[in-house]
Amino acid sequence: MTNPLYPAFFRLDRLQLLVVGAGEVGEEKLSFILKSSPNARVVIVAPWMGEELKALLDKYDDAARTQVQGELDEAGFGGEQLTAARFKDELAAKEWSTSAGGTVTWYARKFFTSDVKIADLVIAATNFKDINLAVHAAAKKARRLTNIADTPSLCDFYLGSIVTRGPLKIAISTNGQSPTFAKRFRQFLEAELPDFETTNLLDNLKLFRDRLTGDFQAKVRQLNSVTNSLLASSAGAKNGCRCPEGECLVEAAVSEENTPVASE
Secondary structure (H helix, E strand, O other): OOOOOOOOOOOHHHHHEEEOOOOOOHHHHHHHHHOOOOOOOOEEEEOOHHHHHHHHHHHHHEEEHHOOOOOOOOOOHHHHHHOOOOOOOOOOOEEEOOOOOOEEEEOOOOOOOHHHOOOOOEEOOOHHHHHHHHHHHHHHHHEEEEOOOOOHHHOOOOOEEEEOOOOOEEEOOOOOOOHHHHHHHHHHHHOOHHHHHHHHHHHHHHHHHHHOOOHHHHHHHHHHHHHHHHOOOOOOOOOOOOOOOOOOOOHHHHOOOOOOOOOO
């Protein structure tokens, strides 16, 4: 079956994210979200918060205190104006910031169906099916995009495996058929794309592109000429698997597929 999902990259500094649940599932979701988009605006609704998630958010907040907020972009987003939405006439239990200008606000109470109104994206991250279903019903009624933990059939979007190298970001999905392969492929790409070198390469390519002259077709020809060697196989290289030595992606996926992993 061909994967019918359409990949999109959300600007989480311009959208409001609501996460219902702050235990183990919530910690897993937020750790990946903030790792990929540390400038996200997040509101958490949960009667209690696990120590692992508190420690994660405290770590981001501690780092934010030592750095200066960035300037606003051309659309007026970012910088000191980057704040999460709030529930009217309610006091938050705690708030955290990130060094990228993101904010996380926690309301220590149970979920209300009206909570989804402040959000663009909604994530149900609890171990309680009835709560997750209530979140889904409220979000769909309000026409919000929704991700329901461990229930792919109710998800409008998935939180897949992500590789980030400076300005390069790669999202991986197997449409839920093999989360283990998605994980292994992410590890493979992280090993193949060193952070510093990849960032420098893309920065230099941007400088080269900015200095090009001529019409569009001429610029494309020059860029193709420069980047062609990046994709060409090395002379005399053997065809076949280029996975890390002793670790074939396909073999690893088959041997570990029975291990429970979140859908990607």
